[in-house]
Amino acid sequence: MATSLYIHIPFCTRKCNYCSFNSYSGRETLQERYVDALCVEMARLRPGRDTGRLETVFLGGGTPTLLSHGQLSKLFRSLVFHFQLADDVELSIESNPGTVDIEKLHRLKELGVNRLSFGVQSFNDGELKGLGRVHSAKEAQFAVEIARRAGFTNISLDLMYGLPGQTPASWRDSLETAVALGVNHLSLYQLTVEEKTPLERMLAEGTRVLPDEELFAEMDSITEDISVQAGFEQYEISNYAREGSCCRHNIVYWENGEYYGAGAGAVSFLENRRSRNENDPLSYCNLIENSKTVIMESETLTRDASFRETVIMGLRMHRGVSVASLVKRYGIDLERYYGESLTRMINEDLLVLKDHILQLTKRGRVFANLVMSELV
Numbered sequence: 001m002a003t004s005l006y007i008h009i010p011f012c013t014r015k016c017n018y019c020s021f022n023s024y025s026g027r028e029t030l031q032e033r034y035v036d037a038l039c040v041e042m043a044r045l046r047p048g049r050d051t052g053r054l055e056t057v058f059l060g061g062g063t064p065t066l067l068s069h070g071q072l073s074k075l076f077r078s079l080v081f082h083f084q085l086a087d088d089v090e091l092s093i094e095s096n097p098g099t100v101d102i103e104k105l106h107r108l109k110e111l112g113v114n115r116l117s118f119g120v121q122s123f124n125d126g127e128l129k130g131l132g133r134v135h136s137a138k139e140a141q142f143a144v145e146i147a148r149r150a151g152f153t154n155i156s157l158d159l160m161y162g163l164p165g166q167t168p169a170s171w172r173d174s175l176e177t178a179v180a181l182g183v184n185h186l187s188l189y190q191l192t193v194e195e196k197t198p199l200e201r202m203l204a205e206g207t208r209v210l211p212d213e214e215l216f217a218e219m220d221s222i223t224e225d226i227s228v229q230a231g232f233e234q235y236e237i238s239n240y241a242r243e244g245s246c247c248r249h250n251i252v253y254w255e256n257g258e259y260y261g262a263g264a265g266a267v268s269f270l271e272n273r274r275s276r277n278e279n280d281p282l283s284y285c286n287l288i289e290n291s292k293t294v295i296m297e298s299e300t301l302t303r304d305a306s307f308r309e310t311v312i313m314g315l316r317m318h319r320g321v322s323v324a325s326l327v328k329r330y331g332i333d334l335e336r337y338y339g340e341s342l343t344r345m346i347n348e349d350l351l352v353l354k355d356h357i358l359q360l361t362k363r364g365r366v367f368a369n370l371v372m373s374e375l376v
């Protein structure tokens with residue numbers, strides 16, 4: 001039974017140079033209609049058979065904090081009308097630091113939001129400009145400070161490394177600034193150059209240059225050193241948290257658990273069936289308004305496919321995957337299933353199987369993509 005809900009808000013002030021997410025700038029006039037459509041979709045998602053309470057709700061994007069207070073209030077009213085929320089529900093919202101002020105933050109708090117995830121990416125103005133971000137480093141720092149003043153204690157920052165022009169020293173500065181802000185969660189991603197983005201074109205034209213492998217490896221080790229020294233635990237390949245501050249919503253994904261998805265391009269995973277909504281926000285609204293389904297594709301996972309997904313997603317987490325829980329969920333014995341390839345990766349110090357728990361080793365985390373591609 002799903003106890004998590006993702007709501008996608010696909011609007012942004014401006015499209016960042018590296019972004020391939022389902023997000024759009026210049027569509028503000030659609031926001032009101034889109035929120036109305038989301039309310040209708042939440043009513044559709046409300047499952048007669050399912051009386052469970054939501055443990056986690058995540059508003060992602062895009063930039064959910066671009067919605068007006070009236071639009072967010074309408075959305076939250078619909079949320080609590082159609083779903084029951086657990087008393088200790090984790091209610092996260094993604095935010096771009098350039099889109100909040102103290103009043104908006106107070107209002108989010110009043111609506112019940114208890115976790116803020118700021119997409120900061122860097123505390124270096126040159127790097128932010130190169131990424132096409134709409135905020136400066138100072139504005140990002142200020143956003144965290146006013147979030148605290150508004151009463152938020154659960155704050156996460158997204159930062160990226162391996163950026164064009166970035167040096168190990170500037171990455172260290174960004175990380176130290178983040179730590180000094182006293183946040184309790186960090187998502188630290190390596191930049192991925194996505195196809196058909198302006199960044200891909202700029203790199204091809206030579207107007208931007210990525211750090212070489214040596215610099216990149218240095219940034220990797222800075223990432224671990226600073227976050228661990230500051231008291232963060234790396235609980236997932238790209239995520240670090242102070243005690244008790246792991247993102248419960250994302251753990252549902254990494255455990256390959258069930259979840260509802262609402263909004264343009266949102267994915268739901270229910271009863272082993274994965275379905276994806278129409279991507280385009282306008283088409284999504286039109287479909288809802290015409291009482292049509294917004295689900296554009298869906299597939300039912302075979303037992304084997306679901307098992308393999310659970311293994312590779314679970315390995316992303318530091319705590320790894322339990323052999324016993326896989327047997328309980330799928331009736332499949334991990335060692336027998338993967339046989340020699342598993343033994344080889346254990347011998348190559350990529351994986352460790354200890355006390356019936358399979359985990360990536362430190363070396364395995366460096367080559368995680370290769371390990372996953374063998375297990376998938």
Ligand code: SF4
Pocket residue numbers: 011012013014015016019020021023061062063096119
């Ligand atoms: S703010 Fe986030 S979702 Fe919006 S364009 Fe930038 S990276 Fe993409």
